[in-house]
Amino acid sequence: MTVSARINKAELPDKFICNSLAFLGRSSFEERCVSAHDELASCNFVYKHFFKSRDEAKLATHIRKKLGLSEKQISEINISDPLQTQRTIANQFMTIAEIPDDISLIIDITTFRREELLILLKEMRRLPEALLDEASFVYSVAAEMGDWLSNNVRQIRPVIGYPGDMISRQSTHLVIMAGIEHHRAVAAIDAYEPSNISLGIVPLEDSVSLEIHERNLQLRDYIVRHFDNVTTEFDFSAKSPQAVISKLRQIVSSRPDQNTIIAPLNTKLSTLACGVYGLENPAVQLCYAEVEVYNAGKYSTAGDEVLLIPYRSLVSKE
Incomplete structure (x- = not known):
């Protein structure tokens, strides 16, 4: 697979239909935060977890509740406290590293804030090498962006x-x-x-x-x-x-x-x-x-495509 494969989101399940999946997502006021998850609904999830903001917008709460997650499947991030963010993300990777099954890890980066995304990338190195071999980022492409973000x-x-x-x-x-x-x-x-x-x-x-x-x-x-x-x-x-x-x-x-x-x-x-x-x-x-x-009301609208980025192809040196 290339570094970044742009595909129709309906094709996403075909990439993982035979795999057991661990999925990490980020709750948001953007509907795009659940696009990849919803497309993968037919796949075999052995682990699923979403991060949410401490002061979560009402729209974000509404979207997240549609997923039917338990309290154990949600972690709270304080966006004004980077150390808390780092600990919360690191704890999730420690948990995922202990899953006994052979799994593919999918991280939906669509609605992570840039700081969270960078912390997440660094903390991924806690994972076993074999799991990193099967890790991918997915990004739901927007059809339109708001006049201001x-x-x-x-x-x-x-x-x-x-x-x-x-x-x-x-x-x-x-x-x-x-x-x-x-x-x-x-x-x-x-x-x-x-x-x-x-x-x-x-x-x-x-x-x-x-x-x-x-x-x-x-x-x-x-x-x-x-x-x-x-x-x-x-x-x-x-x-x-x-x-x-x-x-x-x-x-x-x-x-x-x-x-x-x-x-x-x-x-x-x-x-x-x-x-x-x-x-x-x-x-x-x-x-x-x-x-x-x-701009929670008009930040973006969801498109029909996703980017799929294997972790190894991203970090490999030329």
Whole structure:
């Protein structure tokens, strides 16, 4: 299987129909949070668990309750407490590692926040090698995204497990993997006051859609107009994690005399790639912008396709 296979969601059960499955998901106000789970309903689940937010939105509670989960099948995450998030995710992997059956692990990354996703990627290394061989990420592709996704950045912080080696006498190189949210990018620049910014944009041929590409360009134009420390601009792929990793190696190595901080602000797939690179190069810090408000009513609409990403193909070196 390729690094990222884009298939119709109705084809998903065929990939796992003969397997015993352990499934991890993330409760959300987006209907997409249950798309993969519902498609796999005909498969043999031996373990199923969903994470939910401590201050879960009413819509998220409504969607989650349709799954009929028991209390043991739900863990609460405090999105403002990264250490609690790390412990909660780690505990799940410890439990999954003890399942006696031969299983395939499926992690639906659709509605994990980027910080949670990066923590999850690092904590997966607790799992036995044989289980990692049978682990896959699934992502339910959106048909449309809202006019705005989130607002009001509360805090910029390093991601647990990706602190980097920050040397006080060195200046800062901020690598922005730009998406469509101006406020997150601007907040990262304001927080770190970098000497140099490397601004990554997804070209049309590698973008999720024409609409997203145009919104991505709008963010690029805004940053270039408002900040004079953008010294490098580069393209990266929203579809190929290995291409993102290769690009990051190039961009980071160009400024070895600076502290490098990466702000993953694009797709979940490119965020995973940033995580893989961060684990490969622990001198680099990954940061997260926590926001106060999400567009819960009109964040996205579910599409007909999913991305299926085997864990091993994601983390394998070229």
